Amino acid sequence: MGSSSSNLNTIPNSQELMQETGFSAAHLLRLYERFEFLDKDNKGHLRPEDFEAVQELSTNPIGDIIIGSFFSPGQETVDFPSFVRILAHFRPAEKNRTRDGAQPEPANSSTGKLKFAFQLYDRDRDGKISREELLQVLRAMLEMQVTEEQLESMAERAIQEADLDEDDAISFDEFKKSLEKVNIDHKMSIHFMK
């Protein structure tokens, strides 16, 4: 799949990308091939329809939420660097990385992953998960299984549990806190194949 003749040189800015995301050359190449595969019309960028063409993704309950996360607000297309940057969140976090304070939090650290998850909820990017947003996600995940009331109760309860400053929304810190016992790195990592 993908053109096997592509090598690193065909990928624009590959060095910067590797630097930024931490992907190795082999990973990057493979992702590029995948990108090209998804980009059926060879447009050079991806549109939502291309994503939806992936069979399993369309049957995923939160498929469209995931797809939506690739697109920055207002944008309709995803180019390769953005694609890779998003996927960089799912690299396994490196342990014992010495970071100087100046470097931004890498995308694949626990915090980076959590931020990604947070943004899945927080679509309007206001920094808080409101009840509506939570409900939306819940609704998507639970589909036909529960009534609207049950959904609301659950959302209610979830907010109760997490909402420490009682503004009836979950901020990123509260989100992070509620998940402090979960091994995020384990849960949100993919071992990318070469």
Next chain:
Amino acid sequence: SVIKPIFSFFERAAALLIICTFLSFLYGSRGEVPPKPTPGITVVPPLKPNNEPQAYPDAEKSNLPVFTMDYPRIQIPFEITLWMLLASFAKIGFHVYHKITVWVPESCLLISIGLIVGAIMHSVHEEPPAVLTSNVFFLYMLPPIVFWYAVMGTLWNSIGIGISLFTICQIEAFGVQDINLQENLLFASIISAVDPVAVLGVFEDVSVNEQLYIVVFGECLFNDAVTVVLYNMFSFVADMPVVEPVDVFLGVARFFVVGLGGMGFGILFGFVAAFTTRFTSKVREIEPLFIFMFSYLAYLVSELFAISSIMAIVCCALTMKYYVEENVSQRSCTTIRHVVKMLGSISETLIFFFLGVVTITTEHEWNWAYILFTLLFAFVWRGLGILVLTQIINPFRTISFNLKDQFGMAYGGLRGAISFALAFTLPDTIGRKQLFVTATIVIILFTVFLQGISIRPLIEFINVRRTNRNVDTINVEIHCRLMEHTMAGIEDLCGQWSHFYWKDKFMKFNNRVLRRILIRDNRAESSIVALYKKLELQNAMEILDTVSGDISAAPSIVSLHEDKKESAKPKKKFFAEDLKNMHNILSKNMYKIRQRTVAYTSKYALPNDSQPREILIRRHSSIRRSLRPGSFQSQKYFSLPAGQGLESKFPPVRHSYADEHETMSEVAYPARHSRFGQPKRSASGAMMPLHRLDTLKEVPSVDVLNESEKGSTSRGVSRTNSSYSDSRVPAPNDRRNAPTEAEEEQGEQPSSPPPAWAAEPRDSTPQNPLLRRPKWNPKK
């Protein structure tokens, strides 16, 4: 989670084990109570004097015996019962002095008592209970007591110890050359079997981190299977004069057959049991019977094929747990748990007790060298084994075991019941059987006493990583689910798979196929919903528990649902409303979700042993916090679904509801249209105690019921637990208030409780929100 049932079946197995011990040993024993010399005492008329010539032999004329005793008739069960009682009394005795049990594991105490009794018996020259024959052992006793560490660790230990001991035996000075390699291996396999009881008790008390607990527990469970397999293999081999390589190969093959076969059988029986319980809705009383019988059947059938019965039972339990729990009623669940814990308790008691007795009363053959070296090697090899195995496995684990954990595991290798039993069933063809028996007993006593008593201080000293009981809140569940879906999606996007994919696939298969077949109401349940329901039910039960003390009266979700479908009688609807009221009160008052207890529970407590007070207190504080003046928004409460009345949403009654509650129902549920109606404040226990709780002002407008006719607004949420989403989903979602609307509403509410609420104060400030039934506001 998964641990509970394993543990419970483990205990159960141990129970059966004990019971059968007694069956067997009482065949030939005289037991504690010497049988009466005269089986029957009858009242006989005086004989005629002998010196009179008898014309004909007179038939002895005996009158109808008024009082007879026939001891042999009841001897066996009687003695069994006495033994069990004695051991149980001992157990009661320990707990009188709590301090003892904190530091000394129960197994030690029981062995001590056993030693004492044994000494007594010995001094009166009573025979010890006859030893078990292997048949009995394997058929009756073994099972119950019941995965990387287990198998490999035991293998490692057995082989290591066996070989080392063999080397020792070569040294002439010790006088044990006659023990050949096979016999050494056999013996080694016996003493490799680790017994969890003491260790896990300590771990629990110290609350070590769950990983450690699980590993040790799992190891103990599965290594029983391994040990038995090894034992069989080696005893088979010990009889053979020559061992060929092909035999070794066959041995390995057999090992896999045994292990996997056991799992397969277990899962098979688990499915059959699950399937059966699907149809038991009408015969709920015998549901526990199915569970037990199927488990036992799994065990027996695997014994039939000589595959690992312990694995069979464990896998059976795991499978059943998942599906059966949804099918059976709450009462059956409770019954099963109770019985299992009871049986487990008894058996564990008896086995250690018995150990003590037998120690004194058997003939021992003592060989210093052999025994001491056995002890030494047992420790050394276990330590090495743990070290090596951990090194191999750590890279694959997210949470690696540090040295302290490893120490805990190694030191926690106490020997116990299995070794004991196996030693006794060594074939007599082994020349040095007595020596083996003695050595086994020594090692058991040593590990149980020394290690058992010292492990607790040691663990605390080295500060093994403690558990952080996972707060599995709804939050976490939701977010984790989201993450899983995300990962599956991303993987699909990238065109590659990993374990999320398989997990996803399995869940789909499970939902589509398995659940449909095995569960009565087979709506595919999202885990979030399941958790939510469970938490709600738990909370509901906890409330009721404080209140009415009758937690077992709560039917399971399924049975409630079932009842709902059946009931058409008005009377039942009252119950429903009653229940609904409670649910409402619960949900209305924003209880915090009780943290789910960790997988393992205390030996003597059932799971879900609740501490209601804590909940109520938490509830108070959370209510307090939320009821800030004017911020109606923060008042979290749940209303009934708009539209339908409560009864459409809530399942009707429990049949088992206490009688006193029935009065509630009969009264005062007035017109159908006033759904929520005016629950009468009766003397029923359920509501009364709640008054004790003092609290905050309840916002009077918290109105649960909505009348569709009156167009009352329903607040926000709905529900409490047990209702399924059924087709009669209340339609008018638009009537649901956003909290802001409710705020306005609050302002305009006059609060006049409906007249039926005679018992209630008429003011608008309810004293006890917890208790207060939602007021039905006629105006709305």
